[in-house]
Amino acid sequence: MAKKKKADKDDKLKAKVKKLRTKAKALKAELAAVAPAKIKSKTVAVSPLAPKSFPDLPQIGGVEFASAAAGVRYAGRTDVMLARVAPGSAIAGVFTTSSTRAACVLDCQAKLAMRVPQDAGAAIIVNSGNANAFTGQAGQSAVDAVTGAVAEALDMPASRVFSSSTGVIGEPLPYEKIVEAVTGLKDSLSPAGIEDAARAIMTTDTYPKGAMAEIEGDGGTIRIAGIAKGSGMIAPNMATMLVYLFTDARISADRLQKMLSRQVDDTFNAITVDSDTSTSDALIVAATGQSKAAEISDLRSAEAKAFEAALRSVMMDLAHQVVRDGEGATKFVEIRVTRAASKEDAHRVAMSIANSPLVKTAIAGEDANWGRVVAAVGKSGAQADRDKLKISFGDMVLAEKGWRAPDYSEEAASAYMKGEELVIAVDLGLGRASKSVWTCDLTHGYIDINADYRS
Amino acid sequence: MAKKKKADKDDKLKAKVKKLRTKAKALKAELAAVAPAKIKSKTVAVSPLAPKSFPDLPQIGGVEFASAAAGVRYAGRTDVMLARVAPGSAIAGVFTTSSTRAACVLDCQAKLAMRVPQDAGAAIIVNSGNANAFTGQAGQSAVDAVTGAVAEALDMPASRVFSSSTGVIGEPLPYEKIVEAVTGLKDSLSPAGIEDAARAIMTTDTYPKGAMAEIEGDGGTIRIAGIAKGSGMIAPNMATMLVYLFTDARISADRLQKMLSRQVDDTFNAITVDSDTSTSDALIVAATGQSKAAEISDLRSAEAKAFEAALRSVMMDLAHQVVRDGEGATKFVEIRVTRAASKEDAHRVAMSIANSPLVKTAIAGEDANWGRVVAAVGKSGAQADRDKLKISFGDMVLAEKGWRAPDYSEEAASAYMKGEELVIAVDLGLGRASKSVWTCDLTHGYIDINADYRS
Numbered sequence: 001m002a003k004k005k006k007a008d009k010d011d012k013l014k015a016k017v018k019k020l021r022t023k024a025k026a027l028k029a030e031l032a033a034v035a036p037a038k039i040k041s042k043t044v045a046v047s048p049l050a051p052k053s054f055p056d057l058p059q060i061g062g063v064e065f066a067s068a069a070a071g072v073r074y075a076g077r078t079d080v081m082l083a084r085v086a087p088g089s090a091i092a093g094v095f096t097t098s099s100t101r102a103a104c105v106l107d108c109q110a111k112l113a114m115r116v117p118q119d120a121g122a123a124i125i126v127n128s129g130n131a132n133a134f135t136g137q138a139g140q141s142a143v144d145a146v147t148g149a150v151a152e153a154l155d156m157p158a159s160r161v162f163s164s165s166t167g168v169i170g171e172p173l174p175y176e177k178i179v180e181a182v183t184g185l186k187d188s189l190s191p192a193g194i195e196d197a198a199r200a201i202m203t204t205d206t207y208p209k210g211a212m213a214e215i216e217g218d219g220g221t222i223r224i225a226g227i228a229k230g231s232g233m234i235a236p237n238m239a240t241m242l243v244y245l246f247t248d249a250r251i252s253a254d255r256l257q258k259m260l261s262r263q264v265d266d267t268f269n270a271i272t273v274d275s276d277t278s279t280s281d282a283l284i285v286a287a288t289g290q291s292k293a294a295e296i297s298d299l300r301s302a303e304a305k306a307f308e309a310a311l312r313s314v315m316m317d318l319a320h321q322v323v324r325d326g327e328g329a330t331k332f333v334e335i336r337v338t339r340a341a342s343k344e345d346a347h348r349v350a351m352s353i354a355n356s357p358l359v360k361t362a363i364a365g366e367d368a369n370w371g372r373v374v375a376a377v378g379k380s381g382a383q384a385d386r387d388k389l390k391i392s393f394g395d396m397v398l399a400e401k402g403w404r405a406p407d408y409s410e411e412a413a414s415a416y417m418k419g420e421e422l423v424i425a426v427d428l429g430l431g432r433a434s435k436s437v438w439t440c441d442l443t444h445g446y447i448d449i450n451a452d453y454r455s
Numbered sequence: 456m457a458k459k460k461k462a463d464k465d466d467k468l469k470a471k472v473k474k475l476r477t478k479a480k481a482l483k484a485e486l487a488a489v490a491p492a493k494i495k496s497k498t499v500a501v502s503p504l505a506p507k508s509f510p511d512l513p514q515i516g517g518v519e520f521a522s523a524a525a526g527v528r529y530a531g532r533t534d535v536m537l538a539r540v541a542p543g544s545a546i547a548g549v550f551t552t553s554s555t556r557a558a559c560v561l562d563c564q565a566k567l568a569m570r571v572p573q574d575a576g577a578a579i580i581v582n583s584g585n586a587n588a589f590t591g592q593a594g595q596s597a598v599d600a601v602t603g604a605v606a607e608a609l610d611m612p613a614s615r616v617f618s619s620s621t622g623v624i625g626e627p628l629p630y631e632k633i634v635e636a637v638t639g640l641k642d643s644l645s646p647a648g649i650e651d652a653a654r655a656i657m658t659t660d661t662y663p664k665g666a667m668a669e670i671e672g673d674g675g676t677i678r679i680a681g682i683a684k685g686s687g688m689i690a691p692n693m694a695t696m697l698v699y700l701f702t703d704a705r706i707s708a709d710r711l712q713k714m715l716s717r718q719v720d721d722t723f724n725a726i727t728v729d730s731d732t733s734t735s736d737a738l739i740v741a742a743t744g745q746s747k748a749a750e751i752s753d754l755r756s757a758e759a760k761a762f763e764a765a766l767r768s769v770m771m772d773l774a775h776q777v778v779r780d781g782e783g784a785t786k787f788v789e790i791r792v793t794r795a796a797s798k799e800d801a802h803r804v805a806m807s808i809a810n811s812p813l814v815k816t817a818i819a820g821e822d823a824n825w826g827r828v829v830a831a832v833g834k835s836g837a838q839a840d841r842d843k844l845k846i847s848f849g850d851m852v853l854a855e856k857g858w859r860a861p862d863y864s865e866e867a868a869s870a871y872m873k874g875e876e877l878v879i880a881v882d883l884g885l886g887r888a889s890k891s892v893w894t895c896d897l898t899h900g901y902i903d904i905n906a907d908y909r910s
Binding site: 096100101131133134135136137138139161169170232243274275276356358364365370371372376378379380382383384386387389399402403442443447451452 | 555582588589594623625687690727732733734810813816822826827830831835836840842844856857858896897899901902905
């Protein structure tokens, strides 16, 4: 009897264990279902849309990099990068148009406007962990301290030292930490340090971003290498996130600036992660002129056009990499608007769709909910005619002539949505203007990152 | 020995049970932490910000309601409501400005423009489950069938039958189901049916929305009762979600329209859940003239002003209820902008903050991240001066004179964020214009609802 009792008790306990195991399994499954991003963020650090590896970037004659762990905010990682470019380099840049832009952005803009002669060298110093934005007079003092220290160490005028800061807004920048790191940075400058530099400027980025291009100029090769950081607060407005491009092309600052300004609209200004424009966006390009190719002195020449196309391709590559690292992103989406009445309208419609939380959550849920695309077109304020509108997902026409397409297949549309790279195309049927913008989906991962992380 | 072994085995099993229980508890806690809204949505159906109960609405002389389960899309609930207003009623309305607005919206606008004499009665028929938007010519045919059936049943011209549809976009409206329900609706019309009507028009709403006001007119009481639906795709643009207001006031359609148009900007146009403007927004008000109070014939009279104030209070109440039922909302937030250079600027800054995903996720995470408010002011395009800006959460000044306020306390700010109702105030320090808008936070609940639900 006692034995029987024991056995019963055993069985009961075993049953309990089994029941609890099932329960734990169910809870785990539920957890995975409701917050897949949360689980991923613990086991997979890198965006699923990331390139396989950091590209093999060419060294650019006259450019050296260094990075260091100054302890601005993060522990156990680098957070400052320094780039030195040789005397004779042309510098150009575009910046955020935010009315609350950071002290370092205002400083860069002022310095570029000074048009300091190119015979001085130049430097770029960037820290992550603190944006030095909305930090009042102390913000400018911090910029002066940091750029002054670099100027002294590298023996160049402070007016040729450009700085960027990225991270939390409104907290004083612990600039002494950066100043202290300058000597060490100077001592470790190397033409091969660009990948480490790309890592040092990351904030919520899950991978470092690099891109390159090479073209044959008149008499030699011209190389372009660039790095970028950006993941959230991405909706550049006539500017960018943090991007640094280096080339050995021989070109004047004016011509470089012209090319840059003209290519930014279709590249960095054509991406959005969350419609939030940063206070710190900056894109700086340095051309050292150390290529053997002849100077680019006529913007209409074949060489100039080839160089501008190469520059554009590097900018586009980096812009797409920023979207692919969008906070919580699991899908990379092109919104392609054609036959709009004007270029402005094409841009408005594309951005209205790309920024619509309902479109972005539908994409996250792999739901071919083209009705939400219709609503986003409707709210954009752009000229649109319901009966001329055509909406396609990939090659599939889903809606036209004011209604669902005759051969619409919910099944085929749903299957398409399972892909990692999607194209949502809207043909407005009104004019000749077109515009593509790139965005990502809106997932639990975005909420996880931004409801907890103070950036 | 055997006994000892048994006991050991028992202990082991007991330990296993204990371990698994702890694990299950931890998993449950993790589940609750990462997806509180998901858990809530299973156990608590109603928004935590909902009013305690549906208000006690006065019956309005000359107005009757009926509702029915026509099976448009949802099972086991009502989805059609009919309101009949007596002959002699004035009707006014405002509608979405979306360029892809629904067939029923276009139909209402056309009918209101016809200025049919008030001696005919009028009716409003609304279905949930299908928006009849982007449904081409079939959309208008469906509206004609539904409003025609109501006109015949109630013996009034079809030009006095106004319809709304809300739900999925781009699918054909199964109008026969609604037509079939009309006779039953007619037979169950009752002056007391307003709460059931409010329930019948819900989609992702978690509670029915009603509001009322009573004022003493010249010679008698004037009553206003209204109902609304709305939870997602809420960013009205010179219009609203679905709102129906009824009053026994004696007032002409023109005067009623004037009051309505003038009050909509500060009420329904001042709310946003997700920046997405609907294709179906409609606000219709009917005034039956059955109050004993004298006619409101001079808009500058004290009576007219009192009535307009009462109308506004009902509109504001319903607008706030829509935000309180915002998809996934856990916080009700007023964004209060003062001393802007112009009214447009005040509106732009307020909406830029209210629609910022980064501000909304910070609120969800109870993070007093005022830096994101700074960024949202900066991106708005409105005139702003960093050094004149003052940002307060509740009564606490967090930032002023271009920097963190001198007595800023992270602890106090964080404590404030734990409240359910928050005020984020931005004083631009430039002019005299001000604007308040109301919004909610952006949570996992929003993603849950919209990555799965096709609306």
